[in-house]
Amino acid sequence: MTTPPERIVVVGASLAGLAAAHALRERGFAGRLTLVGAEPHRPYDRPPLSKQVLRGLYSADTTLPCHPELRAEFRFGQPATRLDLAGRVVECEDGSRLPYDRLLIATGTRARPWPNPAEAALAGVFTLRDRDDAERLGAHLRTKLQRVVLVGGGFIGFEVASTCRDLDIPVTLLVRDAVPLAAALGPRLGGLIGEVAREKGVDLRLESEIERMEGAGGRLTAVILKDGERIETDCLVAAIGTLRNVEWLDGSGLEADAGGLRCDAFCRALRADGRVAEGVFAAGDVARWPNPHDDDALVAVEHWGNARAQAETAAANMLAGDASAMRRHDHLPDFWSQQFGLTIKLVGLTEGADALAVVHGSFKERRLVAAFGKGGRTVAAAAIDSARWLPAYKAAIRERAPFPPIENAVDQPRIRVQEP
């Protein structure tokens, strides 16, 4: 039985870090609690940034509610630079050293920068991750643009495209793959969303990449595609994925790389030698953990719901004493997106799915629930404008129900199993 902690340091002051801080206090932790954040802002919420904030409906101040009696010491604009596992100390950029009994690493991810730095430096070229990004891009979108070129076939790219169409800005969306959103939704559903985007006026280009950008006076003026086409534009948003903020852990002895910070089922960080790093936990986008709903395959989940749930599990386990009192992180990944007037929700992970069945509604109506199967088991379900049934599918996924999971149901077409 380890001694109860007196000093807890949380590195990363976003959704996961703040949720962990709240959970620690709710569970009676009365000691010193320090949150270290690289950004200058109080913890804020990111989902509205690509939607209402860009659109100009909300201000970029999406500060998350913080309990007035949290009694946490916040250090904003102060990235952690080094971790000394043996000495149990976190070092920050200003040279300050924060000793801890328990440490939570929740440093998340950042937007993957455009690979050509000279092009990335052109005015009019953006990435979108932080509220400052959203504020700058939002202001730019409201300056009567010629055309926005979006690069990336993921949800951020599509949400920004949708926002641009709401603002009546011409949009070209460049997707490297043959189908958009396929990684999350599979080709069939991804294709459906692509179709809707086209109908809403998005110039969607599949299997299309940028060869180079053109600028004049330091401003973006056009992009040249690999097939030689030239598109004039004054705004480019690179939504080409994320990088995990693990560089500060170099040399710490923790097992961390581009795939994330490796942790065990109890959110405990692991060392490169595979042993548990005593007192060190991880949560949120940066953590790579064994997913019990997928035979403990390692996964890093960049979803809002996981960040909160994992932070709560990590907080409980930080105070648990020893492993016998810890609980598994068994969150079932889920996320939602709003774009082009559709609400898309997904529970489970579609990766590796080998079967799909429409279980409610239809592709034609664009209102449906689709279940995903893998090896005869139900692993995920996606809803487009019909999320109310998802809890039943969530239960089926948790139970690893045979695929297709729920038959003879309301509003159910004849079930036909197809490729996802």
Add this chain to the structure above:
Amino acid sequence: MSGSTLFDQILDPANRANPYPLYAELRKIPVARQEDGTYVVSTHAELARLISDPRISSDDLPDPQKFRWTGHPVTDLLVRPVRAEIRKRHPPFIFRDPPDHDRLRGQVMRCFTPERVRGMRAKTQEITDDLIGKMRGKTQIDLVDDFSYPLPVTVICELLGVPAEDEAQFHGWATQLATALEPNRRSDEETRAKNEVCFTEIADYLQGLIKEKRKDPQDDILSDLAIDREGMNDFDLIATAVLLLVAGHETTVNLITNGMLTLLRFPEHGERLRAEPEIAPRLIEELLRYEPPVHYRTRLALTDIPVAGITIPKDAPVIFLLAAANRDPLRFPDPDRFDPDRPDNRHLGFGGGLHYCVGAPLARIEAEVALISLVRRLKGVSLTEDPPPYRPGASLRGPRHLRLALEGVAEE
């Protein structure tokens, strides 16, 4: 009542005043088969799960009854069968499944805007002040007749756009049609015959009103629905309007009356609400858990459904006993205690899943305005009989009268 099932006992008016011990008994078997093949779900975990289960249908209305002959061929062979067929094909959306349910509910939600609902607060306060004003000089009131009934009727009529002079008539219709929510009563032939007559009257009335709204649209829900181009046909529109009307006040009357009854039974909470009106939202959530206006809803199993160690068979009627789940000790510690400070109060007072109460925001406003005003203005108020007499319904459960003695009425 020996030999009768637990659910029969719940339906028995003798147990209306305090069904909670029966609910506790029922919860011993989370999904309990009754002798007639009905399955009663009474625990929170199972109910929360089944209420979002697509294998359970809300389309459980019985076929319209066979009619007694009137001897008028046009009536017997044409008018009544046609009307019955229309009713069968266009039931209100609480008795429908997706996709029809979603389409109709979506159209209603578009009219039930947050601005419009919030805008009803001032009107609710005005009606409340007026009704309380009329209690001046009285030493005895019946809260139900003098307050809890007229308030929501006036509010829902205003919101829908029913002229004030027709309210009394609506009140009568709504009371009668509310019996359709009681499975034992809606299968009783006499009740059904009355409902048929009543529905015909209200449908004829609404048909006329809709015509007027189309000619001269006003800022009300019926006008919005009537002129919505992608809107519903007249049969669905009438069924929807009837639903909003019945659901809009047969439920709220219970919430307000149960609220006052609870505050008088636990006067420290009445005192607290008077001193700190800002606790009203939490207090009302607890009220929705502790004494919900709707105790159960009925469903139909479309297929065999394994749950809690048993299988609900295909075609079995299912009862969602919301009020029992709200007192489930596995979900709510010390569940029989009325505690407005209860954390994480995820009650089922407004149901759940895709049929979650459309009017929840309105009900919350009405209850808030009503209860705050009552505790602030009624002086020296006490119950003259406890338990009070109850209305016959076991689902829409609430006092028929709540007779109170009072010493006076404070000014606004």
